[in-house]
Amino acid sequence: MNWRERKNNSYTVAVMITVIMALSACAERTRPAPVVNLETNSSSRQAQTPIQDKTYKVKKGETLYSIAFRAGTDVRTLAQYNNLKPPYQIYPNQTLHLIAQASINNGSTNASKSIVKTVQKNSKKTVANDKAEEYGEVKGGKFTAVKVPSLKQKVNRWIWPVKGPVISNFSSAEKGNQGIDIAGKKGQPVKAAADGLIVYSGSALRGYGNLIIIKHNDDYLSAYAHNDELLVKEQETVKAGSVIARMGNTGTDRTMLHFEIRFRGKSVNPMRYLPK
Template identity: 45%
Template sequence: MLLSACSSRNAPAPVVTLSEAKTFKQFKELGNAAEYQVEKGDTLFSIAWYSGNDYKDLARINKLSAPYAIYPGQVLKLRESNKNVRKNVTKETGKTSKIKANQPVDRPKKQAYGESKTVQKSTTDIPKNPKPVSSGSDFPPQVTEWIWPAKGKVIGQFSLSEQGNKGIDIANSPGTPILASAVGKVVYTGNALRGFGNLIIIKHTDAYLTAYAHNRKILVKEQDWVRPGQQIAEMGSSGTSQTMLHFEIRYKGKSVDPLRFLPNQP
C-alpha cells in the first residue's frame, strides 16, 4: 500500500508524533546516514525532517513527484551522490562569486530576551544577503548567532528521554509574533507532520534546521530567505490544546537543546 503525504498539503499526514519512542529511536541516527528504508507510517516530510533535509531535495534526489508517494521497504537516498554534486559544482561555479566569505553580519535589533550570542567561533560569517557562498551549497557553513523565536514563558524544557520534549515550549497570548531565530531559508510550511499543527521549518546551514510549531498564521512561504528577528508567524494553538510555540533546533537530524544556543533570558 502506498504511503504518501496526501494529495492535499492541507490534510494531516498519517505520521506518528515526535513524542513516540519508536519514532525517535528510528530516526535519531539519520543525520549521518546515506540511505533510509521506509517503514509503515513514514512520509517524505517526516523523513526529511528527522534526517535534517529539505523534502524537495529528497524528492529530487529520489526522482519523486508530488504527492511524493513512498512505500514500506523502499530505500531512499538521503544524500546526493558525489558524482552528481561534482556535476552541479561544475555548472554553478563558472563565475567567481562576488560575495566575501567574511562579510560581517548586520546586528539584529535588540530582542526581548537580550542580545544574540555566538554559538560557533569562526572567521567565516553569514553574508548580509544569503546567496551561494561555497561550491555546491546555498547555505553558509555555520550559524554565528541565534535569537529567541518568541516572547513568553518557557513551559516545556528539552529532554533527552525517549518520549521527552525534543525542543522547548514558549507560552503567550494568541497572535504573539514568532520570529526567525537565525538567518536561513524556509524549506517547509504546512501541517503534514501530525502533532505540530501549522509548522514552519527553516534551514540555516547544511547541518542546522529549526522548527516553529502550532502557529495560528504563517507569514512566509517556502524558499523565502529570512533574517534573524523577522516575523514569520503568529503564535497559536494548532495541533495542541494550549496557545504556545514549540521550537526545535536539529543538528544533522538530531535534536539538540535550544537553550544551549539561545541567549540567556533577562
Template identity: 40%
Template structure:
C-alpha cells in the first residue's frame, strides 16, 4: 500500500509539473511594438494629400494655431474655418493645414445673364466702362495674355505710430529678437499702432506672456507682448492710438513691451515703419 501510494504521489507530482509547463507555454507573447507608434503608419494624417503644396503648412512639434497664424499672417479663427477643425487645441505633428484663403468660387453664367457679384455692385461702378490704355487694348486685340497686376502696395500701406513711450532696450534681430523691446513702468499704456481688428488676446503663446495680435489688413499684423492687463477682446475693432493694454512683465525678465510688425507673417524691423522718435 505504501509502495502504491509512493508511485501515486510521483505520478501526481509529474502531472502537476507537466500541467504547469503546459500552462506556461499558453501565455500570450509580449507585444514588442512601440507604444508610440504613429497613427500615420496606419492612417494618413489630415491634409496629407496637400503636403508641399503652396498655401499649406505641415505642423511641427510644439506648434499651435496661434503661432502658425501669426507666422503666416492669418488669424487662428480663419485656420479653424479653412481646415474644418472641431477642436483648435488638437492639431497633430505632420498634419497639413491650409494657411491661405480658399480660391473664390467662380460662378458659371449663361450668355446674356449677369453674375450676382456684378449685379450687386453699386450702380455707378456696375454700369461704368473704364477706359483701356492703348497698349492694353492692343495686347487684348492680339489675344496676348495680360500682364500680371502689380501688387497694390499703396492700398496695403499702414500709418504706424509708436505703441508706447520709453527707452528702446533691444532692437530688431531676425534671428534673436523679432521686434523691438521698449522699457517702461508697470501699468504704462500700450497703444494700438494703427487701425485694425484684434485677432488674438490671451496668454496661449509661450514666450510672449499676455499677448495681443492686431490685423491691420491682408499684409500687416502687429503684436504686443508681456502685458500685465489686456483691455480689448478678440474680434474687436480698434483705432490708431487707442489704449489696448497695460505694460507688464508676464513671461519676461523685466517690465517691457515687446512689439512686432509682421508683413505677410514675416517679422520685419518696426523701426523702418515707425516715425522718428
C-alpha cells in the first residue's frame, strides 16, 4: 500500500469516527431524562402561614375554626382564651388572644392560671355537652345565630377522600407537611373522609387555596385543600363518602388534594387512620 492509499484510509476512518460521535451525541440529546419521583414540598404551593403571634386580627371570611386551624390549637381553647361562647361570634378586624390572658379586672396571675386549668380540663373531654352548639352567620350586615346539633359520635372508620397516588407524606418536622398530598385529575370528586359538619368552606387561609374543614366530633377535624370548586357550605352536615368538592390546583402549581386530620387542633398522620 503506497502513501496515497494509506492517507485515504486514514481520512476515511477519521470521517467514520466523526459521524459515529455525532450520531451518539444526537442519541444522547433525544434520550428521555431519567424519571425522579420528587415529593411535593412548600415551594410547589403558596407558603402556608401558621399563626404564631400572641394576638391575631380577624380577616374577612375567617371563622373561629379556620383561625384555630392555622394556630394549631383546639377551637374550644381559642374560645376560652377570648371568653367566647356559642355562637362564637367574631368580626373582621377583631383582635383575638392566642394565649391565656390574665383577668382584665385585676390582672392577677391566679386568674390566668384558672383560665389555663379550665382550658386543659375542657380539652380532655371527648364527649360534647348535650346542648346544641351555635354557629354565626352574617346576613345583610346583621349577625344571625344558627343552631346545629353537637357532635358526639365516634369516628368508627375513615375513608380515602380521593383515589390517587400519595406524592408527599406527613412530616412531624417544624415546617414539615402537616398532612398528605394526593395526586389526581382536575375536577375529580373529593369526598368527606367521615361523617361530620362543615365548619369552614372558603379561601381565606393563605397556602391552602379553596379549603374545606369538617368537624367530626369534639376531638377530630379533617381538612381538604387546593380544590377547584367547593360544593358545600358552612353548617351543612355530610356523610362519609359525600362529594364535597372538585379537585384542583388553587394555591399550588399542580392538581392535587392536600388532606389533613387534626386531633384537638394538632396535626396527626392521616396514614394511621386511612384504610390500607
